[in-house]
Amino acid sequence: xxxxxxxxxxxxxxxxxxxxxxxxxxxxxxxxxxxxxxxxxxxxxxxxxxxxxxxxxxxxxxxxxxxxxxxxxxxxxxxxxxxxxxxxxxxxxxxxxxxxxxxxxxxxxxxxxxxxxxxxxxxxxxxxxxxxxxxxxxxxxxxxxxxxxxxxxxxxxxxxxxxxxxxxxxxxxxxxxxxxxxxxxxxxxxxxxxxxxxxxxxxxxxxxxxxxxxxxxxxxxxxxxxxxxxxxxxxxxxxxxxxxx
Numbered sequence: 001x002x003x004x005x006x007x008x009x010x011x012x013x014x015x016x017x018x019x020x021x022x023x024x025x026x027x028x029x030x031x032x033x034x035x036x037x038x039x040x041x042x043x044x045x046x047x048x049x050x051x052x053x054x055x056x057x058x059x060x061x062x063x064x065x066x067x068x069x070x071x072x073x074x075x076x077x078x079x080x081x082x083x084x085x086x087x088x089x090x091x092x093x094x095x096x097x098x099x100x101x102x103x104x105x106x107x108x109x110x111x112x113x114x115x116x117x118x119x120x121x122x123x124x125x126x127x128x129x130x131x132x133x134x135x136x137x138x139x140x141x142x143x144x145x146x147x148x149x150x151x152x153x154x155x156x157x158x159x160x161x162x163x164x165x166x167x168x169x170x171x172x173x174x175x176x177x178x179x180x181x182x183x184x185x186x187x188x189x190x191x192x193x194x195x196x197x198x199x200x201x202x203x204x205x206x207x208x209x210x211x212x213x214x215x216x217x218x219x220x221x222x223x224x225x226x227x228x229x230x231x232x233x234x235x236x237x238x239x240x241x242x243x244x245x
Contacts (some may be wrong), residue, residue: 105136106241108159112170115203119165123201126231133241161197161238166216167204199237201230 107127111119116139127133136155143151156162164170200212205220217230217237 103158103160103242105155105159106133107161107163107238108136108156109163109165111165112167112173114169115165115167118203123165131235131238133238160242161199164200166200166202166206166208168206171206201234
């Protein structure tokens with residue numbers, strides 16, 4: 001401010017000075033309180049977002065660790081089972097103990113757990129009651145206690161025929177496809193079993209390996225006549241019972 005005359009003055013503040021003056025002028029308490037409240041809300045929202053992101057990261061890391069742990073344990077268990085199977089196969093590699101085994105069964109049935117009801121309610125009564133055969137069935141003829149693979153090897157060696165009940169679940173079952181079938185193949189290759197002692201019975205439609213197509217009988221036909229023909233061929237393949245009670 002400059003005073004040119006006593007008792008009067010003239011304001012010569014320019015626009016820039018006025019804007020600067022207005023920018024630094026104190027706000028009323030009500031507006032200051034509103035600004036502080038808005039700033040607190042923004043800080044709380046930011047804190048909540050950071051907390052949520054950290055929580056999500058912790059959950060993702062925990063799930064990844066859990067998945068990797070389960071994967072590692074499953075892989076370790078599969079490796080242990082595979083080594084156990086290989087040890088059992090090596091144990092029976094020569095099959096010398098089975099060369100002079102007396103047959104106690106007409107047919108050994110290899111099947112998966114999901115086909116158990118059909119095997120027990122349809123297949124076994126058909127073979128035993130109608131065809132007059134003696135069937136080796138694991139849930140009925142295996143003893144409690146001894147190792148399953150040992151009993152399977154013993155049951156296969158003591159049976160004249162080996163019948164594998166094929167289905168999509170059977171082909172996914174590692175025990176059936178990797179052990180019992182391999183065991184029977186080894187018996188055939190070592191000439192401890194006749195070449196016609198292996199047969200595949202398709203219970204539910206599935207893709208049969210090319211090498212087994214010649215030894216395949218199908219019950220998944222929609223035509224009743226074809227299913228009846230497969231039963232007739234199965235009876236002819238097994239033949240009459242040769243087991244002495």
